[in-house]
Amino acid sequence: MLGTIQAGMRPVRxxxxxxxxxxxxxxxxxxxxxxxxxxFERWPALYARYGEAGCDKCAEDLRFHVxxxxxxxxxxxxxxxxxxxxxxxxxxxxxxxxxxxxGESLEILRDVIAARVDDATAERxxxxxxxxxxxLPGMAVDVxxxxxxxxxxxxxxxxxxxxxxxGDRRGATTLVLDRVEGGMAVADVYLHVFxxxxxxxxxxxxxxxxxxxxxxxxxxxxxxxxxQLYPRIFAAERCNRSMVATCVSGELHEVGIRxxxxxxxxxGWDTYYLGANAPARAIVQAVRERNAxxxxxxxxxxxxxxxxxxxxxxxxxxLGDQPLRILVGGYPFNLVPDLWKAVxxxxxxxxxxxxxxVAGALADSLPGAA
Numbered sequence: 001m002l003g004t005i006q007a008g009m010r011p012v013r014x015x016x017x018x019x020x021x022x023x024x025x026x027x028x029x030x031x032x033x034x035x036x037x038x039x040f041e042r043w044p045a046l047y048a049r050y051g052e053a054g055c056d057k058c059a060e061d062l063r064f065h066v067x068x069x070x071x072x073x074x075x076x077x078x079x080x081x082x083x084x085x086x087x088x089x090x091x092x093x094x095x096x097x098x099x100x101x102x103g104e105s106l107e108i109l110r111d112v113i114a115a116r117v118d119d120a121t122a123e124r125x126x127x128x129x130x131x132x133x134x135x136l137p138g139m140a141v142d143v144x145x146x147x148x149x150x151x152x153x154x155x156x157x158x159x160x161x162x163x164x165x166x167g168d169r170r171g172a173t174t175l176v177l178d179r180v181e182g183g184m185a186v187a188d189v190y191l192h193v194f195x196x197x198x199x200x201x202x203x204x205x206x207x208x209x210x211x212x213x214x215x216x217x218x219x220x221x222x223x224x225x226x227x228q229l230y231p232r233i234f235a236a237e238r239c240n241r242s243m244v245a246t247c248v249s250g251e252l253h254e255v256g257i258r259x260x261x262x263x264x265x266x267x268g269w270d271t272y273y274l275g276a277n278a279p280a281r282a283i284v285q286a287v288r289e290r291n292a293x294x295x296x297x298x299x300x301x302x303x304x305x306x307x308x309x310x311x312x313x314x315x316x317x318x319l320g321d322q323p324l325r326i327l328v329g330g331y332p333f334n335l336v337p338d339l340w341k342a343v344x345x346x347x348x349x350x351x352x353x354x355x356x357x358v359a360g361a362l363a364d365s366l367p368g369a370a
Contacts (some may be wrong), residue, residue, distance in 0.1 A: 022070050024125075025070035025306065028070070031116065032059045032060075032063045035062050035105070036059045037114065063086050065106075065109055066109070068081055069081050071108065071304075071306050073121060073149070075342050077336045079131065079133050080128075080336060081128040081129070081302075084302060085132040085139070087242075089141060094206075094207045100139075107129070108138075112113065114129075133184075145203065147200050159175060160172050160193055160197055161197045161200055161201070164201070164218040164222075165210065165218070172225070173224065173228070186262075186266065190226075190263070191336075192351075194259065197218070198222060201214070201218045202215065207263075235269045238270065241360075242269065242270040242271070243261070243264055244273075244274065244291050244294070244295050244338070245257050245258075245261040245295075246286075246297060247274075247275065247276045247278060248304050249277055249307055253276070253300040254275050255298060257298035258273060260298070260354060260355055263353070263355070264296075264359070273287055274286060283315065284314065284319065288319070292324060293317065293359075293362075293363040294326075295327070295357045296327045297329075299332060301330075302335070305339065309344060312344040313327055323367050325359075327346045327348065328340050328343060328345040328347075347362060
């Protein structure tokens with residue numbers, strides 16, 4: 001939910017007002033349109049197929065390619081872009097775009113950006129795109145299901161998913177609440193029902209089986225059920241430790257970090273959950289007011305790695321000597337285990353249970369800790 005847990009020396013970063021803008025992301029629209037212009041010139045059939053409106057739509061889609069590449073280049077982690085391209089290959093396969101078009105589009109993207117940045121950045125661009133192109137032929141065009149009925153509580157997860165996809169929020173809620181009343185642990189509901197269900201919903205959207213409306217409904221309904229479980233979550237004995245949990249600005253996928261915060265509550269921590277799209281100033285204020293031992297930051301997509309870096313730099317600069325340890329997590333950090341070092345964090349964790357373990361060790365390392 002939240003990389004292998006590791007902790008170590010954090011890199012020294014400049015204060016936020018001296019951080020240079022990402023040379024690729026800051027020119028995203030310009031670069032995307034330059035790529036699309038070459039595509040439409042090289043493949044006249046595209047204009048015949050899509051027209052002027054299609055050109056604009058392609059440029060909008062290309063912005064995502066540019067943004068994900070920008071973050072992989074900034075972090076010097078080609079794996080981030082390679083995995084993004086793997087995700088795109090599945091998406092494109094399910095809407096009928098040949099993989100050859102994706103490959104040629106990446107080559108154009110590489111050449112356009114490399115010609116418009118400095119030599120060192122261009123070298124990283126080529127390395128990131130090369131990693132994606134090298135891996136492209138072997139990348140799958142489908143994604144394994146995330147719910148297996150022989151997994152722990154797998155049948156329950158399948159039924160819960162079916163009710164959500166049918167729009168039966170009441171039935172889905174009753175299903176879970178009845179199981180909890182019957183003795184099922186809330187932690188098991190989170191790990192074996194909610195987590196695989198929402199991953200499966202994401203897979204179904206990626207493969208075109210459901211719409212974004214289905215995805216939003218499933219997420220909102222699950223959050224509503226989580227809220228009804230809070231009386232049980234807040235019943236744990238307190239351990240006199242506090243944490244602030246947040247997504248970075250621009251990040252709208254908040255369920256994972258919300259589950260992490262709830263696991264901390266179930267372990268006796270006092271938590272302050274800020275939710276999605278929290279601005280840096282509000283996060284700093286919350287850490288101060290709560291006198292937090294731990295700040296847990298989530299990013300679920302690699303396009304937000306730079307925002308995590310900037311947030312951590314801002315928090316460090318604003319808080320000065322106030323004792324605090326920063327824990328990061330989410331898909332990019334699972335993908336590249338040492339990425340937490342590059343963003344300036346103190347550690348990262350793959351699961352909620354691991355996050356609690358490493359957060360305890362980090363809290364113990366704070367000045368004045370018992």
